[in-house]
Structure formats: structure tokens, C-alpha cells
Amino acid sequence: MHKTSVEISGMGHSMKRKEDSRFLQGRGNYVDDVNLPHMVYGHMVRSPYAHAKLKSINTEAAKKLPGVLAIITGEDLAKANLAWMPTLFFDKQMVLATGKVLFQAQEVAFVVAEDRYTAADAAELVEVEYEELPVLVDPHKAMDADAPILRDDREEKSNHIFHWEVGDKQATDKAFTESAVNAKVHAVFQRCHPAPLETCGCVADYNNATERLTIYLTSQAPHAHRTLFSIVGGIPEQNIRVVSPDIGGGFGNKVPIYPGYVCAVVASLTLGVPVKWIETRSENLQSTGFARDYHMTAELAADKTGKIKAMRVKTLADHGAFNAAAQPTKFPAGLFSVCTGSYDYPAAFCEVDGVYTNKAPGGIAYRCSFRITEAAYLIERAVDVLALDLKMDPAELRRKNYIQPAQFPYKTPLGWTYDSGKYEGALDKALGMVGYKEIRKEQEEKRKKGELMGIGISSFTEAVGAGPAHTFDIAGIKMFDSAEIRIHPTGKAICRMGTKSQGQGHETTYAQIVAQELGIPAKDVIIEEGDTDTAPYGLGTYASRSTPTSGAATAIAARKIREKAKKIAAFLLEASEEDLEWEPGKFFVKGAPGKAKTIQEIAFAAYTNIPPGLEAGLEAVNYYDPPNLTFPFGTYICVVDIDKGTGEIKVRRFIAVDDCGNVINPMIVEGQIHGGLTEGLAIAFMQLIDYDENGNVSGGSFMDYLIPTAVETPHWETGLTCTPSPHHPFGAKGVGESPNVGSPAAFVNAVVDALSHLGVKHIDMPITPWKVWNILKEKGITG
Amino acid sequence: MAKKELIKLKINGKEREVAAEPRLLLVHFIREQLGLTGTHVGCDTSNCGACTVLLNGKTVKSCTMFAVQADGAEIMTVEGLPSNGALHPLQEGFKEEHGLQCGFCTPGMLISSYALLKKNPNPTEAEIRWGISGNLCRCTGYQNIVKAVQFASKKMAQGGK
Amino acid sequence: MIPPAFEYLRPKTLPEAVGLLQQHGEDAKILSGGQSLIPMMKLRLARPSHLIDINRIAGLSYIREDGGFLKIGGLTREAELEASELIRTKYPLLLDTARVIADPQVRNLATVGGNLAHGDPANDHPATMLALGAQIVATGAKGERVIAIDDFFVSLFTTSLDHGEILTEIRIPIPPAKSGGAYFKLERKVGDFATAAVAVQLTLDGPGAVQKVGIGLTNVGGTPIRAKRAEEALRGKKLDAATIGAAAQAAADAAQPSSDLRGPAAYKTGLIKELTKRALARAAERAGK
Numbered sequence A: 001m002h003k004t005s006v007e008i009s010g011m012g013h014s015m016k017r018k019e020d021s022r023f024l025q026g027r028g029n030y031v032d033d034v035n036l037p038h039m040v041y042g043h044m045v046r047s048p049y050a051h052a053k054l055k056s057i058n059t060e061a062a063k064k065l066p067g068v069l070a071i072i073t074g075e076d077l078a079k080a081n082l083a084w085m086p087t088l089f090f091d092k093q094m095v096l097a098t099g100k101v102l103f104q105a106q107e108v109a110f111v112v113a114e115d116r117y118t119a120a121d122a123a124e125l126v127e128v129e130y131e132e133l134p135v136l137v138d139p140h141k142a143m144d145a146d147a148p149i150l151r152d153d154r155e156e157k158s159n160h161i162f163h164w165e166v167g168d169k170q171a172t173d174k175a176f177t178e179s180a181v182n183a184k185v186h187a188v189f190q191r192c193h194p195a196p197l198e199t200c201g202c203v204a205d206y207n208n209a210t211e212r213l214t215i216y217l218t219s220q221a222p223h224a225h226r227t228l229f230s231i232v233g234g235i236p237e238q239n240i241r242v243v244s245p246d247i248g249g250g251f252g253n254k255v256p257i258y259p260g261y262v263c264a265v266v267a268s269l270t271l272g273v274p275v276k277w278i279e280t281r282s283e284n285l286q287s288t289g290f291a292r293d294y295h296m297t298a299e300l301a302a303d304k305t306g307k308i309k310a311m312r313v314k315t316l317a318d319h320g321a322f323n324a325a326a327q328p329t330k331f332p333a334g335l336f337s338v339c340t341g342s343y344d345y346p347a348a349f350c351e352v353d354g355v356y357t358n359k360a361p362g363g364i365a366y367r368c369s370f371r372i373t374e375a376a377y378l379i380e381r382a383v384d385v386l387a388l389d390l391k392m393d394p395a396e397l398r399r400k401n402y403i404q405p406a407q408f409p410y411k412t413p414l415g416w417t418y419d420s421g422k423y424e425g426a427l428d429k430a431l432g433m434v435g436y437k438e439i440r441k442e443q444e445e446k447r448k449k450g451e452l453m454g455i456g457i458s459s460f461t462e463a464v465g466a467g468p469a470h471t472f473d474i475a476g477i478k479m480f481d482s483a484e485i486r487i488h489p490t491g492k493a494i495c496r497m498g499t500k501s502q503g504q505g506h507e508t509t510y511a512q513i514v515a516q517e518l519g520i521p522a523k524d525v526i527i528e529e530g531d532t533d534t535a536p537y538g539l540g541t542y543a544s545r546s547t548p549t550s551g552a553a554t555a556i557a558a559r560k561i562r563e564k565a566k567k568i569a570a571f572l573l574e575a576s577e578e579d580l581e582w583e584p585g586k587f588f589v590k591g592a593p594g595k596a597k598t599i600q601e602i603a604f605a606a607y608t609n610i611p612p613g614l615e616a617g618l619e620a621v622n623y624y625d626p627p628n629l630t631f632p633f634g635t636y637i638c639v640v641d642i643d644k645g646t647g648e649i650k651v652r653r654f655i656a657v658d659d660c661g662n663v664i665n666p667m668i669v670e671g672q673i674h675g676g677l678t679e680g681l682a683i684a685f686m687q688l689i690d691y692d693e694n695g696n697v698s699g700g701s702f703m704d705y706l707i708p709t710a711v712e713t714p715h716w717e718t719g720l721t722c723t724p725s726p727h728h729p730f731g732a733k734g735v736g737e738s739p740n741v742g743s744p745a746a747f748v749n750a751v752v753d754a755l756s757h758l759g760v761k762h763i764d765m766p767i768t769p770w771k772v773w774n775i776l777k778e779k780g781i782t783g
Numbered sequence B: 001m002a003k004k005e006l007i008k009l010k011i012n013g014k015e016r017e018v019a020a021e022p023r024l025l026l027v028h029f030i031r032e033q034l035g036l037t038g039t040h041v042g043c044d045t046s047n048c049g050a051c052t053v054l055l056n057g058k059t060v061k062s063c064t065m066f067a068v069q070a071d072g073a074e075i076m077t078v079e080g081l082p083s084n085g086a087l088h089p090l091q092e093g094f095k096e097e098h099g100l101q102c103g104f105c106t107p108g109m110l111i112s113s114y115a116l117l118k119k120n121p122n123p124t125e126a127e128i129r130w131g132i133s134g135n136l137c138r139c140t141g142y143q144n145i146v147k148a149v150q151f152a153s154k155k156m157a158q159g160g161k
Numbered sequence C: 001m002i003p004p005a006f007e008y009l010r011p012k013t014l015p016e017a018v019g020l021l022q023q024h025g026e027d028a029k030i031l032s033g034g035q036s037l038i039p040m041m042k043l044r045l046a047r048p049s050h051l052i053d054i055n056r057i058a059g060l061s062y063i064r065e066d067g068g069f070l071k072i073g074g075l076t077r078e079a080e081l082e083a084s085e086l087i088r089t090k091y092p093l094l095l096d097t098a099r100v101i102a103d104p105q106v107r108n109l110a111t112v113g114g115n116l117a118h119g120d121p122a123n124d125h126p127a128t129m130l131a132l133g134a135q136i137v138a139t140g141a142k143g144e145r146v147i148a149i150d151d152f153f154v155s156l157f158t159t160s161l162d163h164g165e166i167l168t169e170i171r172i173p174i175p176p177a178k179s180g181g182a183y184f185k186l187e188r189k190v191g192d193f194a195t196a197a198v199a200v201q202l203t204l205d206g207p208g209a210v211q212k213v214g215i216g217l218t219n220v221g222g223t224p225i226r227a228k229r230a231e232e233a234l235r236g237k238k239l240d241a242a243t244i245g246a247a248a249q250a251a252a253d254a255a256q257p258s259s260d261l262r263g264p265a266a267y268k269t270g271l272i273k274e275l276t277k278r279a280l281a282r283a284a285e286r287a288g289k
């Protein structure tokens, strides 16, 4: 790729972010910063029980409190047919409970008052009478004959949501009977939560004079949300404007539509004033989209030399009370079937069963594409168990089984087509960075002294960029994405996209794509996203899809503009188009570089000196439907030291070698990797949303849902290799999620490696000090 | 409702006088009464530090203090970082070293870093990490925040601000 | 989350504060650093009718040696302990403790008096003060009274302070030469309360045997615990591995933890044993210097 000048700052430049200035001065505009005249506040009343009959709701005392404007219950919503709403995956979810509640912290009533404080006081005065019902917490008991049926609204009187299988069962079973080694691991990917630092919220503003509803919404997918509000609420779509302001982190949490949004809209429609609803952190953790909760078993069949022959996977998925999995594939377990990983073998079979329990609904794609993290974790864990069984070095076992560069595009046994990869390159680079030989030697010496140290490797393959319309949609809307570019007469530009940044730096990276394609300096290009009245339709930002989709659309739209610019240049230079050559920023006549027209001159001419037969103006739109996903990959290596006395684990080093194809902005890519690794660290060692036998949630606030501080977070060491995507217009793959997908296995593999000589093969996350200590105690090493 | 108390304070160099209910949290007072929305709320259990402001020269979590307690105090929020028209070296450092992504933790981080550098103009990496340990960031993994503080420390030593 | 309403009172003197406490009865509460009380109010776990803010009362914040005691004013902030030259050079146990309480912002407000008066066994100062053999000065309508730290912690969130009393001072006997202390706390992350922690303060005699020792345990029971048997196991003995081991076991036996998100009870007991060893070793090392 041609590298542009620093002035232009096209792709490959570590341009400083254009969005930073406002954030650094406290001038960002997050949803809670939106203040409108006459605005009032909503507060949710929530269920203290996990499963209970709703006997009565008495709002009298609350209504009497001065300043209280309205109290909405499920019965009220039922009258407008809004007590339930569809989820993003073929189920429905209660907006406000009617009949019964199905999880602790479920939405029961919505109080609206003149200010936040009164709303909170009134919520406490709402008297709700419950009659407790038997609670189902353990997903393994969901299909037992004596399990309480949770969803009596459904026709099927069962807690079973789906059974899904993929692959060749016969061939797989055969490979297992014929193979010398059969390694097996049972791994739970625990329930965790994206917990962006900003919680979810909205300001719903219905203007009864114009009949327009404006919703300021922490939305990763504003256009899709507008359409859903229209379909569910019966409001003509042209009368809805969703504005997604600055977003304080999303990580998948802000993809679904939550009951609070619907209630705020209903309240604004009823009261005719703007209604703000901002959830608290505890509400965020206890009721909005959780992630994972996959209970998985993987088996790998291999020959004695370590060549893998087949994989068999059986998984139980806990979806909570409603199947609110925010996932747009046609497959109930999303992209989980990429679980065959970075390895080449002919047979695999994977089955997943989903069940209901009395827990918060969700199953969202937390910083990953729809169940990829679970999949990557499972295969990378299973490979390590196989290495233990074979007494082989885990790096060498991986090397032996990698899909080879010449095999791409590679069709996996479960049906995905990987676009490109050079897995060994990433492995070698990571091994070199960590000094693998020396560090293994150190480990051996430490073991002799009774010290515990471990090295964990993960060679993950990610699948991002949803996605090809044949496989992906949200409520039927295909997963293309869009870009619109307008060049002003002075050669500056404004572009709008269907995606929505939540910190990824779109205002910079998209501008760099335009700069790369048109030679207009990135600083002269304004990027706008999130306002459905102005931006072209798109499906939003999650699953690392922005670069693969809107990024591609931006390049293609820019190329359309370049085509027209060429015509104008030919006219201005009195040359034929065939005689013109392009370099970023100008067209010149072949062999006569002095005879040139800059893109700025061309833009001016597009409005002032229009060639005959051409339309005025210089702009283009593109809706890009990617032919395939892109498949970033990498190798991560983690080194841990364990304190035998306390069970504490210290991550001494962490090397992350990523390959996301061509890079738009190396600084931003590195930042994404740091952030994702830190989230992976938290999942591996600290985080769990748990429930006791009565369905009481724990880990429901930042006191117990632990976010690592700068002190626990290690100094990350990063590296890149570059294997472009052959089908993406500029060879990029997404990157934001790789570190979150690839790292959990590296952390866990490192801890298991430190303890493997004691016979330890697996420990479930979060690997807390007490779990390690318990093992050491059992083995007589400590205590 | 308890009777309102008159609160007189100096915020970012400006005298303000506003009546508020005693239970009004300082963060809501700053954001809603005084209209300075740079200070954020990220939790309800005093854990995240997004609400950090400088009160009489010390960092505090403005979500864990009543506005009445700040009567007579001098407060600095992110909007008041001394800048002389340009960015403060810390703000510059955060931009240069990519110390922010979504920006939600940034105001609190800036205030904590500001207080840290006042106390310790040349901190080590470990001291920086401890100095910002009351501020959670979900996006950056802290590494570039550390670099940003180091950038500012250097720049200020060279006669910045 | 939004705290419930209350009346706010800001006395300028101690007698005025004591008077207000009496006047408004059981539902009135002292507001000190507010770092325990306000979080509880936001969760609506505390609903005081009146808050008596003692932050503007002059003369309640100091750290000084006087009359054989280190005296810490009730309103002294954790950050002030951390920054104090006196604490830094002579009271390593207090420095260790102040440093691992909460986070920088909380330490700027949280007071040592509040930390003790809150009566929370998860707080760090109680164990430290048990180890140091501190005395608590309570000021009420009838003036001052001194409470031995061993009599101070009654039950979860309850101390022997009367409702009308304010904790105004903590007195710690100035340790003789060859004294040292250490605090070892295991926390899940910075800013967390202890999974378990051990405070040790000891004085060695000429030949290096333990002359005086105090051991306090954090967050392993309904109240902060003083490990008396462990202290006995040490007195008069040299700190060899066997003695340390026996004392650590005795400390573990004194712990009565319950299982929770921070770990199962057996783990916490094991931690007490391990942390006691480490704290003893470091305290002895410091005493030797």
C-alpha cells in the first residue's frame, strides 16, 4: 500500500485522535449530559425475587409524593400491547412484569418524577406483593422432570430453548474410535458482564406538536433500534430519530433494547415531556445483557505424534429468563462453531442446547462476535490438555496442527471459510519475544526448588465483521454497513457512517481511510455517526465489524468519488482520462508530473467549473455487504508466578502478537489490544456474576464485580504480523476483540501449566487465589 | 424534603452560590446545578473514580460527599484544568500517548494525575499506577495512561505548567 | 443511587456536637469522612434523621507524641497518616495499614476515628489498633473517658461508644527501642476490603526474644479479633521457625471466618496462618533495625 505523507495521514499513520480534544476538556456529550427543558426522570422498581407470582402492585403512597408524575406498571403497558417486546433472537421479553417475575432485579414498575431524588424516593414507596415460586438456577437441572417450568407464556412447556448441532457426527465418532489419544476437558465459561464505564440510559423526547420522537440513546446500533422502535411501538419510522451521543464504552452491552428505554418512551409519549432514564451500575450488572455462561465439554482425538484428527463438543448454554442473545446469525449458538480453531483436521461435531433459568436475560456478544470467545477459549484449552496427555510441548503441538498458509481460503469441518492466515509466523514472533527456550528452562529450575511458575500459549483465530447477508441479519435486516462522503468546494469533507464508535476512534480512522483513498488530509475530514436523521442506514458497531463493513464502504465510496474526480481532472487538464495517473492528493498527466490537479482543485471545480455532461457536486454513498467474515488471528503468551502461601497469581509477562491484516492506525490498534487484554485478565482472574440457590445475584456491583486497577494490570508487550484479508477492499481485518477472545485461554493455560506437574489439567475461571490455594492444599503443597 | 442549604463555593476559579437539599450529592450538584458535565458517574458504590474532583487541592469522589460539605471549599473539575488557552500538559499527554478511548474515565483520570504530579512531579511507573488506583478504566488497560502521565511529567519539568 | 433525606447540622465546637447528638437522639449520626456512611446511605442501608458534620470542628486532626503516647486526632485522615514523617519513621504498622486502605481518593477523606467507630471487622485499623494496644478517647456530655481497645469492639457495627459520644483521639503507647510492626493484607484488588489481614506489633529484648507482642486479625469474624493465644505462644521466645509456626497456627485457630465471595472459610483461616508468618518475620526484621 502506498504510504501517504504525514500531512495527509492516510492508512498506517499513528495519527493522534481527532475526537480527543472534547473528552480531554470535559466537553464530551454522553447521554446523561443531555439536558432538555422540562425534562423529568424515570426510576425502575425491580423484583427482589428470582421467581415469584406478582400478586399486586400498590402505587397509591408513591403517587401521593409531591413531584411524582406517573407510575407505569406491566398492566398499563399490556393495555397498549407493550408489556412484552421481541428480543433480538426469536424470543420475547417482558418490559414490565405481568403475572410473574423471572429473575432478581427484573423490571416491575417505572416511576416518573420531576427529579432523580423524588423518583428514587417514590420507587421505594411502590408496594409490590409477591408469592415466591420454586427457583431454577442450575442449568443442568433445567431439563429435569421436576424442574419448575419458567416460561408458561410459551407453547412448549419446557425450559429447553433449542438444540443445535453442526458437523459430521459419524465421521467424528469414527475418528475417535480409531485414534490413539482422546483428550477431554470440561470448561465453564462463566457468566460475566461487559460493564462499560458508562451504564446504559436514554432521554426520550416526544414532541406532541410535531409528533416526532427523539431518543438520545446509548446505542451501538442506532438505526436498527429506530426500526425496532417503529415496528414494536407502531410509530411511523420517519417520526423517530435516534441519536446516539458519545458513548462511554459498549463492548456489546449497548446492542440490545432494554425495558428502561421502552418505559422512558412510553412515559414521554404519555406526559409530553422529555424523560431521562439512566440505570445505576448495579442495575447494569444485574439486569442488562450478560455474556457467556457456556458449560462446555470438548474432546480432541489425535494420533501418537500429536496430529489432531477430530473434535467433539457438547455445550449447555444458560440464557437466563429470556433468550435475549443479541446475535444476528441464523445459528442459535452464533459463531460458536469456529471452535475448531487454528488447526487443520477433517472431522468435527458440535452440539449446543440452550435453556432457561431464573437469571437475567442476555447472552450478548461481549467484545467478540457472538460466542467466538467461548469457542476460542475451548479449543485453546483443549489443545493444552492434549499436550499434557501427550507430554508434548504446547507450542510444538500447535505448530504441528496449524492450517498452513497455502491451504487458504480454508474450509473448516464445521463450515466456515477462513480468508487468510500465517499462524506459524505469529507463533514464532511471540516465542521469540518471550524467549521461550530460556523461560522453559527457568521454569524447570524453579520447579526443582518447589517454586510455581507457568507459561500459557493461545493461538486463536477470530471471526469478525458481521457479516455476509446470506448468514447475518437483525430482525431480517441484512448486516451490510454504509458510508456517505461529501466533499465541500474547498476540498474538505464530511462523512457519515451507519456504525457508531464507543471509543474505538472512528472519527480518526475513517478519516484516515478517506485520506488514503482521496489524499484529502485526514484532519480535513469530519466523521459523524449516530444520528439516524443524517447518517446512512447501518447496523452499528460490535463484533469488530466497523472496519470490515463501514470501513470498506468508506473506501469504496471514496473510490467512486475518485472516478468522478478523474473525469473532472481530465477536463481541467484537457487530457484524456487514460493519460492520467493518481497519487494520493492529485491526478497528473503521465510523464508530466507538473501537469496536475489536486483533489482540492478538483473539488472546487465540481461546484464552479463543472464539465459538460457531469452532475455538479462531489459525493458518494456505499452500502457494503462483505463477501465473507475476516479472520484475524494471533498468538499470545502469558507467564505467571504463583505465591504458594496465598494462592495469588502474578502475571509477570504477557506477549500479544496480533495479525489483523493491514492496519489503519497502529496507535489505535495497540490501544485496542491493551484494553481487550485487560478485560481478558479480569475475566480470567476476577469476574463472575453468580447466583445462590434462591436466585440472589452476587457480583452485582463494582464492590464484587471486580474491574482491575492500574496496579493489577501488567505491562502488556505487543507485536504485529500482517496477513491482509484477500477480500477486503484494503486488506484489513477487525482487531478490537481479538485480545478479549484470545487472552482468557493464555491466562488459564499459564496457571494450569504452573500446576500441571501436580496433575492439574483444568481450573475454571475466574481463577481466584482461593481456588489455587485449595488445589495446593489438596496436593499437600501449602496450608 | 429537608430544608435547602445555601452553598457558596469557588469552582474552577468562579464563585458560585446555589441552594440545595442537604442530601444532594456533590457530583449531582456539579453536573446538574452548576452545569459542568465533565465529571461523570460510573458506579453507585464509590469504586470507579469517574466522579473525581479536586477539593481544596485533594482528590475526592464527588459521588461520596454531600454538596453541603463543600460549602466554602475550592473545587477544580476537568473543565478547570489550568490551560492558558492551550491544552494542559496532561491533556496533551493523554492525546499524544493515546491515554483515552471512550473518554468516560478521562476527566477523573486527569484530576487524579494532576494531584499526583503536584505531590510527586517525577513519579515512577509504579507510583503512577498507585496514584491512579482509585480510577477505573474499562478501555485502555492503563498502559498509555501511565505513558501520558510520564509525558506530562517531563513536559512540566521542562518548564511547562 | 440516591440517599434518603436528612437534616444537616454543622457544629463548630465539640460540646456543640455532643449537644446535638443528645438533642436528636439515636437516629442522629456523626458525619466524619463519610466514606462508610455515605455509601451505606446511598444503598439506603443507613437512614439517619440528622447528620452532624464534625469536619469543621478545629483541633480534631493531629498526629503527635505526647506523654508517652502517640496521639492521633479522631478526624485525622488516612492520607495524613501516610504523609506523616513521624508515622513513616516510627510506626511502620500504621503506615502499612494506611497505605492499603481503599484508594487515594477515599484516603483523602476517610478518618482514622471513623474507621474505628464504624465497628466494621472488614476495616483495617481495628486489627492494627488491637496489635498496638491502643486506647480510645471518647468525648461525651460528661467529658472524656478512655476505653481500652480490647473493650472497644462489641459486635458487628457496634462499639462501646455511647450514642452521645464522639471518638476524639486514639492513643498508642510509644513503642520502646527494638520494636517493629507490619500489616499484611490480601485483597482481591486495590480498593477492596481484606480477604484476610494480619497486624503484628512486637518488641524484642536484648538477646532477640519477644518481649511484647500484639496480633490483630481483619475480616475473619463478627468483630476484629485479637489473637491472644498466638501472642502467648511468642512471649519470651526467639522467633525461630517452630515458634513462628506455632504462633501462626494459634492465630489461625483464633479466626472465625465465614465463606463468601472472597473465599471459603478454610482458605481464610489458611491465609491468617500464612500472613501471620509473614507479618511476624517483617515486624521482627524492622524491630532488629
Ligand SMILES: Cc1cc2nc3c(=O)[nH]c(=O)nc-3n(C[C@H](O)[C@H](O)[C@H](O)COP(=O)(O)OP(=O)(O)OC[C@H]3O[C@@H](n4cnc5c(N)ncnc54)[C@H](O)[C@@H]3O)c2cc1C
Pocket: B045, B046, B047, B064, C029, C030, C031, C032, C033, C034, C035, C036, C037, C038, C039, C074, C075, C100, C101, C102, C103, C106, C109, C110, C111, C112, C113, C114, C115, C116, C117, C118, C122, C123, C124, C125, C161, C165, C166, C167, C168, C191, C192, C193, C194
Ligand atoms: C471504595 C471504598 C473502599 C474502602 N476500602 C477500605 C479498606 O480497604 N479498609 C478500610 O479499613 N476501610 C475501607 N473503606 C472504608 C473507609 O476507610 C471509611 O472511610 C472508614 O471506614 C470510615 O471512616 P469515615 O471517616 O469515612 O467515617 P464515616 O463514614 O463518616 O462514619 C462511619 C461511621 O462511624 C461513625 N463515626 C465516624 N466518626 C466518628 C467519631 N469520630 N465518633 C463517633 N462516631 C463516628 C459515623 O457516625 C458512622 O456511623 C473503604 C471505603 C470505600 C468507599
Ligand code: FES
Pocket: B040, B041, B042, B043, B044, B045, B046, B047, B048, B049, B050, B051, B052, B061, B062, B063, B064
Ligand atoms: S461514581 Fe463511581 S466512584 Fe464516584
Ligand code: FES
Pocket: A197, A248, A249, A503, B099, B100, B101, B102, B103, B104, B105, B106, B136, B137, B138, B139, B140
Ligand atoms: S477510556 Fe473508556 S473507561 Fe477509560
